Amino acid sequence: MKRLLLILLLFLFLGGCTDYNEVNNLTIVDMIGIEKQEDTYHLYLSVVTGEKEENQTENKHTVYHVTGKSLGEAFQEGETINNKRTYYNHLAMVFIHSSLLENREEYQELFSFLKKKLEQGDYLLLEGTSPLASFFELYPNHEDLENFILKEKETKGTTTLLTFDEVNANDFDQEYDAYLPSIQLEENTLKTNGITLLGSNMHYDDTSSRISYLLSNKIKEYSFLIPIEEKYYQIKLSDLHVNLDYQENTFKITIKGQLESEELPKEKRKEVQEETEKNLTKEIKQFIEMEQEQNISTTPLKNLLYFKTKKTEAYQKSKTNITLSFAWKGDLS
Amino acid sequence: METIEKIKEAFGNASDLIVRDFHIGECTIYLVQNEVLCTSSFINEYILTRLTKLPLTKQNKEELLYNVLPDNSVKKLDDLDQMLDFICKGFALLIYEEGKAIAIEAKASLDRGIGEASNESTIRGSKDSFNENFNTNLGLIRRRIRSEHCFMETYFLGKESRVKTGILYMNNIVLKEHVDTVKEKLEKINVDGILDSGSLKKYIEEKHNFLFPTVLSTERPDRAAQALLEGKIVIIADNSPFALITPSFFVDYLHSPDDYYQRASNITFLRLIRLFAFLIAIFIPGLYIALTTHNQDMLPFDLLLNFSAQRTSVPFSALIEALFMSISFEILRESDIRKPASMGSAVSILGGLILGDAAVSAGIISPIMIIVISISAISGLAFTSQEMISTLRWLRFIMMLLAFLFGIFGIFCGLIFLLASLTTTTTLNLPYLAPITPLIKDELKDSLIKMKSSKIRKRNPLLTKNKVREREAQEK
Numbered sequence: 001m002k003r004l005l006l007i008l009l010l011f012l013f014l015g016g017c018t019d020y021n022e023v024n025n026l027t028i029v030d031m032i033g034i035e036k037q038e039d040t041y042h043l044y045l046s047v048v049t050g051e052k053e054e055n056q057t058e059n060k061h062t063v064y065h066v067t068g069k070s071l072g073e074a075f076q077e078g079e080t081i082n083n084k085r086t087y088y089n090h091l092a093m094v095f096i097h098s099s100l101l102e103n104r105e106e107y108q109e110l111f112s113f114l115k116k117k118l119e120q121g122d123y124l125l126l127e128g129t130s131p132l133a134s135f136f137e138l139y140p141n142h143e144d145l146e147n148f149i150l151k152e153k154e155t156k157g158t159t160t161l162l163t164f165d166e167v168n169a170n171d172f173d174q175e176y177d178a179y180l181p182s183i184q185l186e187e188n189t190l191k192t193n194g195i196t197l198l199g200s201n202m203h204y205d206d207t208s209s210r211i212s213y214l215l216s217n218k219i220k221e222y223s224f225l226i227p228i229e230e231k232y233y234q235i236k237l238s239d240l241h242v243n244l245d246y247q248e249n250t251f252k253i254t255i256k257g258q259l260e261s262e263e264l265p266k267e268k269r270k271e272v273q274e275e276t277e278k279n280l281t282k283e284i285k286q287f288i289e290m291e292q293e294q295n296i297s298t299t300p301l302k303n304l305l306y307f308k309t310k311k312t313e314a315y316q317k318s319k320t321n322i323t324l325s326f327a328w329k330g331d332l333s
Numbered sequence: 334m335e336t337i338e339k340i341k342e343a344f345g346n347a348s349d350l351i352v353r354d355f356h357i358g359e360c361t362i363y364l365v366q367n368e369v370l371c372t373s374s375f376i377n378e379y380i381l382t383r384l385t386k387l388p389l390t391k392q393n394k395e396e397l398l399y400n401v402l403p404d405n406s407v408k409k410l411d412d413l414d415q416m417l418d419f420i421c422k423g424f425a426l427l428i429y430e431e432g433k434a435i436a437i438e439a440k441a442s443l444d445r446g447i448g449e450a451s452n453e454s455t456i457r458g459s460k461d462s463f464n465e466n467f468n469t470n471l472g473l474i475r476r477r478i479r480s481e482h483c484f485m486e487t488y489f490l491g492k493e494s495r496v497k498t499g500i501l502y503m504n505n506i507v508l509k510e511h512v513d514t515v516k517e518k519l520e521k522i523n524v525d526g527i528l529d530s531g532s533l534k535k536y537i538e539e540k541h542n543f544l545f546p547t548v549l550s551t552e553r554p555d556r557a558a559q560a561l562l563e564g565k566i567v568i569i570a571d572n573s574p575f576a577l578i579t580p581s582f583f584v585d586y587l588h589s590p591d592d593y594y595q596r597a598s599n600i601t602f603l604r605l606i607r608l609f610a611f612l613i614a615i616f617i618p619g620l621y622i623a624l625t626t627h628n629q630d631m632l633p634f635d636l637l638l639n640f641s642a643q644r645t646s647v648p649f650s651a652l653i654e655a656l657f658m659s660i661s662f663e664i665l666r667e668s669d670i671r672k673p674a675s676m677g678s679a680v681s682i683l684g685g686l687i688l689g690d691a692a693v694s695a696g697i698i699s700p701i702m703i704i705v706i707s708i709s710a711i712s713g714l715a716f717t718s719q720e721m722i723s724t725l726r727w728l729r730f731i732m733m734l735l736a737f738l739f740g741i742f743g744i745f746c747g748l749i750f751l752l753a754s755l756t757t758t759t760t761l762n763l764p765y766l767a768p769i770t771p772l773i774k775d776e777l778k779d780s781l782i783k784m785k786s787s788k789i790r791k792r793n794p795l796l797t798k799n800k801v802r803e804r805e806a807q808e809k
Contacts, residue, residue, distance in 0.1 A: 011738055018739060022651060023625040023637065024644040050642030059638055089630035090637060120630075 026087040027080075030061065031142040033132035034071070034110070035097035042067050043074040044095075044132055046140045047081060061140035065133070071113050088117070093124045093142040094164065097132050101180065104199030111168060121165035127196050130185040138188055148190050149181065157222025158206040159183070159192045160213055171198060175303040175312060177296045181209075197296065204298075211287040215253065215299040217242050226272055226279075233264045235272060238329070244300060246308045250319040251301055253284065260329040269328055277324045284322055292316045336413065336431055337363055343417050350420070355381075358389040362398075363428040365416075370423035371439040380425060380437060398427055398435045406438040421495065444469065450552045450590075453717045457594035462552040467497050467571035473554035474501060474569075474576075478561055482506070488519050490533070490570075494526035497571040498533070501557075506564045506797045511761050515566050515579065530573040537568075537579055539759055544727065546720030547760035549581035556590050564796030580760035580796070582767050584780040586721045587611070592783065600783040607715050608781060614713035614725045615751070618659070619732030619744050621705045622651045627740025639701075646696040652737040654698050658706040659729065666710075763795050 033044035045064045064081055068074030078086055094114065101107045115121065126145065128135055139145055152159045159181045171178035182193040182203070194209040196202070204212060213219045221238040240257040264272060291297055295316055306312050337352055344350045349368040354361055362384065366376060380402060387397050399407055408424075410416050411433050416426055423440035447469065450462035463470045475483065482505040489495040498519065502512050515537065522536050534548045551557055552574050557567045560578040568577040578585075587607045592600050624632055625640055632640070647654060665684040692698045713725040728751065735743030758765035768776035775791045778784040791800045 011734065014738065018627065020626050020737070021629075022644065023629055023641050024647070026629065026641065028637065028641065048638060050638035052642045052645075087629065090634045092634075 021085060025084050027082065027084040028087050029091055031093040031095065031136075031140070031145075032088075032091065033095040033097070033128070033136055034074075034100060035132045036099050040067050040069065041071050041074040042132070043071075043078055044136045045078055045081070045086070046136060046142065048141075059141075063136045063140050065136075071110065075117060089120060091118060091120070091123045093126060093145065094118075095126050095128050095132055095135060095145075096180070098127055098129045098182070098196060101127060101196055101198055102201055107198050108171075111164075111171065114164065115168070118164075121168065122163050124161050125164050125167050125180055127180040127182040128184065129182055129193055134185055134188075138185070139190070145183070145190070149183070149192075152192050153219060154221060155223050156192070156206065157210045157213060157219040158194065159209065160218045167198075173303065175297065175306050176300075177298050179204075179212075179298050195298070197298070202294070202296070207283060208287050208290070211283055212298045214240065214255070215242055215244070215284070215287075215301070226275055228264075228268055228272060228275075233261055233268075233272065235259060235261045235264070235276060237276070237326070244304050246301075246304050246318070249314060249317070250321050251288070251304075252321045252323070254323045254325065255280070256325045258329045259326050273326055273328070277326065280324060281322050285320055288320050292318070334363060334428065334431060336416070336428055336434075337365065339413055340365060340416060340420070343413075344420075355384065357385060357387060359391055360389045360394050360429060362389070362394075364425060365420060365428060365434075366425040366439065367420055367423065370421070370441055371425050372441045375439045376425050380427075380439070384427070394429050395433070395435075398429060402427075402435070402437055408436045410434045410436050418495065442466070447473070452719075453551060453553050453556070453590050455553075455589070455591045455594070458590055459553075459555050461554060463554060463557075463569070463574045463576055465572045465574055467499065467569060470554070470569045470574075470576065471499060471501075474557055474561070474567070477554060477558035478503070483561065486516065490519065490522050490524075491527040492523070492525050494528060496527045498527070498530075499569050501561060501567040501569065503561050503564065506562065506792070506799050507566065508564065508797060511566060511580065511796070514761055515568070519568075527570065528572065530568060530570040530575050530577050533568060533570065533577060537577070539762075542758050542760075542765075544754045545583065545724055545758050545765060546586070546718060547579070547581055547758065547765060549578040549585055549718060550575040550720075551578060551590075552576075553590050555593075559593060564792055564799075580763050582760060582763075583755060583758075583765050584768070586716060586718050587781065589717060597783045597785045604781055604783065610712035610715040611725070614709050614715075615728045615732055616744065616748075617709045617712075618655050618705055618729055619736035619747065621701070622655060622733055623736035623740045623744055625651050626737060631741070640699075643699040643701050647699050648696070649698075650737075651702075652733060654702045655706060655733050656730075658698060658702055659710070659726075659733075662706060662710045663726070767795055768793065 027047050028049070029045050030048040031046040033042075033046075035042040035044075043066045045066070047062050047064060049060050049062070051058050051060050064078065066074055066077035068077050080086065096110070100110055124142070124146065126149075146161065149159050149161055153161070162181060167178050167180060170176045178198045179195040180198065182196045184191050184193045192206060192209075194204045194206050195212065197204075210219070210222060220240050221236060223234055223236045225232045226235050236259070238258050238260060240255065243254040243256075245252040245254075259269075259273060259276065261272070288301070291299070291301075292315060297303070297315070302312055302315050305315055305318065341350065341352065351364070351366050351368050353364045355364065364376070364381070383402060384398075387401060389397060395409075399409060408419070410419060410426070413432070416428075416434055416436070419436040420426060423438065424436040425439040426434045426436050428434040444464045444466040447461050447464060449460045453462075461473060463473065471485065480503070482503050484502055484504045486500045488498045488500070490498050500512070500515055500519070518537050519533070522533075527533060530550065534546075534550070538547050549560075557569075557576045557578060561567055565578050565580060568579070587604050589603070589607075592604075625644070629637055644651075649657070661684075665681070668684070669681055689703060693700050693703065709729060713722055713729070716722055716725070728747075731750070732744060732747045735747045737743075739746065755766050756764070756770065764771060767773060768780050773794060776793045778788055794800055
């Protein structure tokens with residue numbers, strides 16, 4: 001009995017050594033934004049609280065803004081909000097302003113800080129070219145941004161969602177040039193802005209971004225308009241699958257997919273297919289040439305070359321062979 | 334007569350001790366009986382009616398009294414202590430000579446008849462249950478096991494209570510060492526009174542077992558009979574409507590009396606439900622506390638927000654809330670059991686309203702805590718054994734404390750403690766977790782799951798050497 005009491009007392013005394021925190025004493029952060037202006041770091045925190053209304057709980061987002069001379073100082077400022085400890089373990093998105101991604105050292109320092117501070121790596125990363133304050137004012141809920149990106153991904157294929165872990169893994173891979181999808185605000189409306197390569201001033205437009213995603217098998221469908229006899233038809237490429245290979249100093253790219261269009265008359269199909277294949281081949285070739293010229297690779301091509309030959313010197317001199325195999329949806333052949 | 338005076342003195346001249354002298358022929362016969370323990374009508378109709386007609390002489394009085402009076406339990410007594418003992422047992426004494434008496438059983442029926450089991454109700458199966466009469470209880474078991482191998486050994490326990498206690502076992506099935514162990518434990522009892530079979534439990538259970546019950550009590554004769562056929566020992570005590578079954582393993586507490594009257598698939602489902610209820614009863618409140626105080630990252634985002642919203646206005650920590658709810662539930666349960674029948678269900682309704690709606694409206698507790706504690710408490714009531722329900726209660730509190738202090742790590746520590754307790758508990762020196770550990774494959778067919786009866790042909794080898802329970806049916 002005495003032993004049991006002693007153990008109980010020991011447990012009670014040790015209770016103060018643990019990181020105990022009631023769930024209602026936490027400030028749950030849904031999304032953060034990091035920006036640097038004139039040597040001052042601005043940290044935007046989108047805090048979500050559940051409010052009980054009748055028989056359901058509604059989520060309410062509130063944005064807090066703190067600053068600091070360094071990133072650590074800014075996070076320190078935001079350690080407690082409304083006397084509650086800031087909780088990042090359910091963080092959904094980190095929004096980084098483009099000003100922090102131009103310099104390699106700066107963004108690497110930022111990433112290593114985020115890795116240490118936030119522990120988990122499954123939150124989404126986005127780059128914003130417009131001031132983050134306006135983003136947070138108009139879209140404090142990460143789901144709005146996420147839904148926008150998903151919609152753009154499905155319709156135009158010019159953007160995708162990337163997690164911190166994925167970007168960090170690409171950054172570590174020497175045969176890969178890491179990038180972030182970029183968005184901007186134009187007259188209070190969200191707009192995709194291609195991708196930004198980390199640690200450089202390079203920026204891809206929407207078309208190049210789409211090709212990069214396509215060759216990385218990150219998009220499976222997208223839509224575009226094609227003019228036929230002064231009329232524009234909406235064409236959708238779906239079930240896209242890209243196969244990459246390297247043989248005899250040539251990158252062999254095979255793309256399979258399906259074409260569909262609700263408005264297009266059947267007799268125009270052949271013409272549209274040829275036009276689509278011609279345009280896509282041209283875009284891919286231009287894209288690869290551009291990357292080869294800069295000796296950068298946002299697709300698995302350089303990685304493939306290294307895997308096949310154990311060296312990447314031949315990257316810039318390699319040729320490209322593109323094979324497209326599309327079929328109209330509903331056709332048996 | 335000096336014997337009469339000594340008897341009166343021994344009973345402190347109690348008013349319920351009746352002494353009546355009869356002058357019959359040449360002899361004076363004294364009738365001594367305890368008015369409340371004996372049946373007056375039996376004494377009047379069968380003893381006195383015949384007694385007064387006997388041609389008693391000084392030579393033939395002993396023979397006539399012993400042979401003519403109509404009772405098969407007539408005993409000759411020649412010791413004062415014996416006489417006092419038999420008076421207390423409800424015998425009427427005919428003292429015919431100094432220091433000599435004939436004792437005739439005239440026990441009054443002070444029991445309530447055979448009723449229905451109140452704590453172990455079944456859908457199918459018999460509805461009779463034990464009552465406070467030893468002979469009735471023994472009779473109910475013997476009706477089900479009409480075998481000469483069903484042995485009974487009697488003890489009178491308690492210096493003052495001298496309660497008749499019987500150990501029953503199947504001589505051709507049980508292991509002798511188990512019987513000897515039980516007998517040894519009962520013989521060591523040196524106490525003033527044993528008023529109920531429940532008092533015997535602490536003498537039979539091993540001292541190092543402090544958490545889990547190892548002696549099952551039942552009010553059902555069919556369950557007791559089944560236990561005998563498995564090679565277990567049943568203890569019945571006078572004045573107690575509960576029989577004790579030992580050894581009892583952990584899996585026995587997951588069984589219900591209905592298990593032998595339904596299909597195997599149904600029984601398997603129900604046993605697994607009870608096992609699940611066992612785990613829920615212990616871990617759910619602790620898990621909730623751990624997830625809301627230490628390991629919030631394990632909760633889905635929406636659930637986390639929901640919990641946060643519900644607990645916003647609650648001034649207490651999760652542990653205090655849980656303890657408050659648990660203790661309130663126990664108070665409510667206790668008052669429900671003890672309340673007078675005239676009060677009806679008013680107390681239950683009041684308690685439910687107070688604990689439920691009013692406490693939430695006042696912001697003292699969160700709705701989710703009511704759900705958690707209710708699920709846990711109701712799961713704990715899935716067992717028929719009161720001792721197991723108490724064990725679950727203690728384990729629940731331990732898990733809550735560990736969760737509060739260390740989170741999920743504390744829950745795992747508690748789980749290890751639980752497993753360690755289960756594996757180190759013994760019942761009559763047998764491992765409590767048998768047949769899971771040590772693994773007894775044949776016995777697994779009727780432990781956590783139940784297979785068809787045709788596949789369960791052997792008994793537990795830990796309990797018996799006579800393993801064959803069922804043989805192949807012989808073709809005619």
